[in-house]
Amino acid sequence: MYECFLEIAYEAELNTEEDPELSKLAQEQCNEDLHTRASVIRELREMIYERDECRPHRTDDEFLLRFLRSRDFVVPRAHKLVVRYCNFREEYPELYKGVDLWSLTKVKNVFEGSMYDRPDVGRLSIFRFGVWDPSEFSVEDLVRTGVMMSEIGIRQPKIQVLGCTVIVDLEGLTLRQVATLTPTVAYQIVNIMGVSAPGRLRSCHIINYSWILNTFIYLFKRFIPQRSWDRIHFHGYDLKSLHKQIDPQCLPARYGGTCRNHVTIGDWLEKIKKYRDERFDKEMKALGYIVKE
Known part of the structure; x- marks a missing residue:
C-alpha cells in the first residue's frame, strides 16, 4: 500500500x-x-x-x-x-549546458528529501555533505545536482507556492571535503538556494557540526544577503531544537521524525526518468541538458 x-x-x-x-x-x-x-x-x-x-x-x-x-x-x-x-x-x-541529466543519479544519498509537503514547511530537502566521497564525483557535480533539483522542482505550482525548507547535515564532515569548497562553489550554492533561483526558501537548518563549521560558514557568509540570516538556524546536535522549527512528522527517523516519504536524489531522479513526458524533455533540453532515452 x-x-x-x-x-x-x-x-x-x-x-x-x-x-x-x-x-x-x-x-x-x-x-x-x-x-x-x-x-x-x-x-x-x-x-x-x-x-x-x-x-x-x-x-x-x-x-x-x-x-x-x-x-x-x-x-x-x-x-x-x-x-x-x-x-x-x-x-x-x-552547471547545465551539456550535462547528462540522468548521470546525476550518481550523487545518490548526498541529497535527500521528504515528499510530504505542508504549508508550514513546504518541500523538505536535506544536504548531507559529510557522506560525500570526493573520489567518486566532483563538488561541481554536487552543484549541478542542486541546479537540476531546483529547475525540476520549480516546475510544480505546489512547490512554487509552498516553497522549501533545507537541512544541511554536517555529520562526518572532514577537512578533505571542506577543501573542495572554493569561494566560487560557495557562491554558486548560495545562488541556487534562492538568491538567483525562483524558489521560496522558507528556512535553512544547520545540524550535526563541530569546529569545522567555522570554516564552512566563513566561506558562505559573504555571499548570503543580510536579510536572509534570520531564516538560518543553528541546532548543533540538539534534535529538540530542530523539532521546535520543523514538525517531526516531516522529518525522517534519522532526525527523530516519523516521515516515511523520504527519498534519495538518486531514487527521485530515476522516477523522474520513468514518468517524464515529451514536454519535460523539451523543457530540460531548452535549459541545455542532455536528455537521453
Missing part, C-alpha cells in the same frame, strides 16, 4: 497543472490574486522587454509566474530575480 502511494507521489512530481485548491494558499503565502494575476504577469514581461537587462529563454505566463510567486508578486523584485537568474546561467553554463 505504501509503495503504491509513493509511486503516485513520484508521478505527481511532473504535474505542472494549476490546482484550484492552491489558490487560497497562493494568496496567503505569495500575495497572489487570481483576478489580477494575468495583468501582473504582463507587467513583468513588459518590464523585461523595456529594460532589456536580460534575455530569458522563456517569457510565457507559466515561466514568469514562478518568479512572481517567489517574490510575493512584487514586480520590481521579481524582475531583479529574473535578471539574476539569467546572469547566473550566463556566468556558469557548465
Whole structure:
C-alpha cells in the first residue's frame, strides 16, 4: 500500500497543472490574486522587454509566474530575480549546458528529501555533505545536482507556492571535503538556494557540526544577503531544537521524525526518468541538458 502511494507521489512530481485548491494558499503565502494575476504577469514581461537587462529563454505566463510567486508578486523584485537568474546561467553554463541529466543519479544519498509537503514547511530537502566521497564525483557535480533539483522542482505550482525548507547535515564532515569548497562553489550554492533561483526558501537548518563549521560558514557568509540570516538556524546536535522549527512528522527517523516519504536524489531522479513526458524533455533540453532515452 505504501509503495503504491509513493509511486503516485513520484508521478505527481511532473504535474505542472494549476490546482484550484492552491489558490487560497497562493494568496496567503505569495500575495497572489487570481483576478489580477494575468495583468501582473504582463507587467513583468513588459518590464523585461523595456529594460532589456536580460534575455530569458522563456517569457510565457507559466515561466514568469514562478518568479512572481517567489517574490510575493512584487514586480520590481521579481524582475531583479529574473535578471539574476539569467546572469547566473550566463556566468556558469557548465552547471547545465551539456550535462547528462540522468548521470546525476550518481550523487545518490548526498541529497535527500521528504515528499510530504505542508504549508508550514513546504518541500523538505536535506544536504548531507559529510557522506560525500570526493573520489567518486566532483563538488561541481554536487552543484549541478542542486541546479537540476531546483529547475525540476520549480516546475510544480505546489512547490512554487509552498516553497522549501533545507537541512544541511554536517555529520562526518572532514577537512578533505571542506577543501573542495572554493569561494566560487560557495557562491554558486548560495545562488541556487534562492538568491538567483525562483524558489521560496522558507528556512535553512544547520545540524550535526563541530569546529569545522567555522570554516564552512566563513566561506558562505559573504555571499548570503543580510536579510536572509534570520531564516538560518543553528541546532548543533540538539534534535529538540530542530523539532521546535520543523514538525517531526516531516522529518525522517534519522532526525527523530516519523516521515516515511523520504527519498534519495538518486531514487527521485530515476522516477523522474520513468514518468517524464515529451514536454519535460523539451523543457530540460531548452535549459541545455542532455536528455537521453
